[in-house]
Amino acid sequence: MEQGLAQSRSILADAGNVAVLSGAGISAESGVPTYRGAGGIWEGFSAAELASAEGFARDPAKVWGWHNQRRMQLAAIKFNAGHKALADLEAQVVARGGTFTLATQNIDGLHQAAGSQNVLELHGTILAIRCSTCTDKRHIGFEPVDDEIPRCRECGAYMRPDIVWFGEQLPADVWEAAAKAAYECDVFMTIGTSAVVYPAAGLIEMAAGTGAKTIEVNLQRTAASGLVNISLQGKAGEILPQLVDLT
Ligand code: APR
Numbered sequence: 001m002e003q004g005l006a007q008s009r010s011i012l013a014d015a016g017n018v019a020v021l022s023g024a025g026i027s028a029e030s031g032v033p034t035y036r037g038a039g040g041i042w043e044g045f046s047a048a049e050l051a052s053a054e055g056f057a058r059d060p061a062k063v064w065g066w067h068n069q070r071r072m073q074l075a076a077i078k079f080n081a082g083h084k085a086l087a088d089l090e091a092q093v094v095a096r097g098g099t100f101t102l103a104t105q106n107i108d109g110l111h112q113a114a115g116s117q118n119v120l121e122l123h124g125t126i127l128a129i130r131c132s133t134c135t136d137k138r139h140i141g142f143e144p145v146d147d148e149i150p151r152c153r154e155c156g157a158y159m160r161p162d163i164v165w166f167g168e169q170l171p172a173d174v175w176e177a178a179a180k181a182a183y184e185c186d187v188f189m190t191i192g193t194s195a196v197v198y199p200a201a202g203l204i205e206m207a208a209g210t211g212a213k214t215i216e217v218n219l220q221r222t223a224a225s226g227l228v229n230i231s232l233q234g235k236a237g238e239i240l241p242q243l244v245d246l247t
Contacts, residue, residue: 025192
């Protein structure tokens with residue numbers, strides 16, 4: 001582990017173009033539950049019912065209410081040292097003329113709250129809603145919205161969370177930017193993700209395939225561990241600050 005930490009530190013100290021894929025694990029230390037494993041969201045709730053267009057069509061009130069409740073729970077949550085370290089790393093890389101892209105699967109907005117600038121929300125955000133039929137979209141942040149499902153101001157259809165549900169396509173422009181960053185980076189980090197949900201997990205393969213140096217930070221081994229150059233096991237909030245020069 002010590003050797004992996006030292007190697008990762010030196011790789012990041014002079015990395016030109018850095019790309020990162022983050023997942024629910026980076027927000028776990030802020031108190032946001034992950035999706036899989038013991039106590040994960042999909043252990044207690046049905047993804048097919050609550051996170052699919054079919055589920056929304058079947059019972060829009062239930063899906064709306066569940067997301068609304070999650071959004072209000074997130075209102076009280078703060079970013080942690082892991083989010084902050086990535087924002088610091090971005091500032092350092094950009095200051096020395098490099099590029100930094102943070103593709104996140106998270107919908108909680110915590111990377112932006114910590115100061116990250118170039119964030120690609122692969123799975124959308126819980127802080128916005130969009131029309132289930134047309135293209136109307138609205139940022140709602142943490143403003144309380146009652147349990148009655150809002151209607152689209154343009155066409156009158158139900159609004160839904162601006163989240164990519166199971167079986168849905170990722171927003172094309174966001175995905176293209178993430179894929180470009182993965183192909184063009186010198187260093188790729190995968191942090192706090194089980195790396196089982198595609199296409200997001202495919203970014204790790206893309207980066208590794210072009211010869212980028214790859215670093216994983218996770219509590220445990222994942223589907224990506226065999227693919228990366230360095231696998232660091234531990235909490236993102238403890239490991240990431242050690243990788244970034246904070247002087
Ligand atoms: N530090 C680092 N890693 C952690 C921590 C921590 N403090 N806590 C948990 N982890 C790791 C777990 O070991 C696990 O590998 O975070 C990972 C979380 O995995 P998932 O719950 O599967 O979350 P994620 O990979 O983000 O899920 C991908 O699945 O349900 C969909 O759309 C949802 O974006 C989500 C996607």
